[in-house]
């Protein structure tokens with residue numbers, strides 16, 4: 001008997017029916033499994049883009065996400081294109097993510113732009129053993145308590161430099177944009193401790209760095225639609241162009257260090273100046289750090305130190321000063337404390353700072369209301385887990401809304417008010433044990449530069465407040481001071497704080513002002 005095959009249209013319809021049946025079966029199975037697990041609730045979605053439209057127009061995502069979470073709960077799912085974003089907005093949920101299940105949530109997603117800018121081999125975006133190794137090298141080489149203390153003279157010199165420049169504005173009618181002066185302090189300190197301050201084109205370096213940090217610090221279209229990444233050409237070209245400038249400058253810095261090291265060895269000199277690039281070069285050359293440290297890693301880690309250590313500290317100083325001029329009674333109290341602690345001296349050192357309890361409360365309160373990284377840094381779930389009874393699937397990106405935790409009326413009375421006294425006698429601190437207050441994150445991925453950052457913030461603020469009184473320009477009243485935010489690499493003050501410094505305690509001896517080559 002001859003076997004006849006059905007005609008082509010017939011074959012196609014049979015195939016279609018078969019595929020449909022398979023899909024139905026799969027869907028039924030998936031619904032059955034899903035009904036057992038509680039998928040986190042979330043806002044309504046649109047085909048293809050999911051929940052992205054809720055975020056698209058938002059200039060302040062931490063506030064938008066907080067408002068959405070008020071309707072949907074502390075563990076909220078946003079379907080962002082092809083990516084699941086889970087937003088954490090309560091201290092209980094934050095504790096589960098950063099403590100109970102810390103290991104499952106301590107990977108970082110490799111964001112599209114960061115990946116292009118070589119960041120897979122740095123601390124911020126690497127994972128697993130390579131991350132552990134770089135983290136250890138940086139903590140031992142620069143960020144440990146002992147190391148931070150040993151670098152106090154560098155901080156002192158750089159703050160002197162700023163005070164000297166500010167004193168030329170004293171009592172003049174024209175105000176100073178404080179952020180510009182304070183940025184110099186943070187940039188110079190980080191430049192000196194990471195690569196000895198040597199950078200031939202400092203301005204170009206800082207400009208390119210700022211752009212790259214802005215580009216890698218938030219999601220791009222390709223992060224939500226990985227399959228469209230080839231089409232995200234505009235972003236790609238822009239990021240690559242800026243990154244190449246930065247890479248060339250960093251290449252020069254590292255090569256120069258290698259050259260100087262060679263010269264010093266030839267001349268038999270043992271006292272090689274200490275900085276992080278030498279520490280990293282040594283780890284790279286020794287090759288016994290476990291996984292080999294690459295040349296790209298050395299360059300990317302320098303970037304991490306700038307990205308982590310400059311804008312975060314600068315913006316905290318600016319927000320603190322803004323809150324103080326807005327609250328003259330708190331300003332008077334903190335200045336009285338500092339001037340009393342210093343007594344007859346005309347200077348303050350880091351031993352005096354230990355005694356400045358009220359200043360510490362003021363800084364804590366600023367970090368509660370204005371955490372520089374309101375959404376911390378994104379994490380990625382590496383094993384399906386349960387958070388407050390909701391199932392978070394492996395691969396989901398997790399955002400902890402630290403800003404919302406610091407403003408949650410469940411955790412804080414008069415949550416939006418600046419009241420440093422709330423921390424008086426309280427055990428709540430930012431060291432990662434109190435999940436309602438996590439400006440530095442918590443768990444293994446918490447900020448390794450916390451002590452270094454706090455040392456810069458404390459010395460800068462205490463000396464600004466010791467030596468100067470601060471006046472707002474005539475046209476601005478404390479109550480009218482604009483406190484709007486701008487979300488970028490950090491959440492900074494949208495309108496830079498402009499103040500008139502009035503010299504009160506003379507600036508005796510500035511010592512040497514550091515010269516950049």
Ligand code: HEM
Pocket residue numbers: 108123124125135304305306308309310312313316371372373376377378438439440441442444445446447448449450452453454
């Ligand atoms: C006011 C100052 C600072 C604040 C508020 C801050 C805040 C943060 C936050 C929220 C994170 C993410 C934590 C998480 O995901 O749980 C982080 C990570 C990080 N910070 Fe800081 N930071 C500050 C200063 C610094 C300084 C001075 C440095 C170094 C010079 C630094 C280097 C880093 C690095 C390398 C990471 C990535 C850690 C990792 O992924 O393992 N930070 N920081």
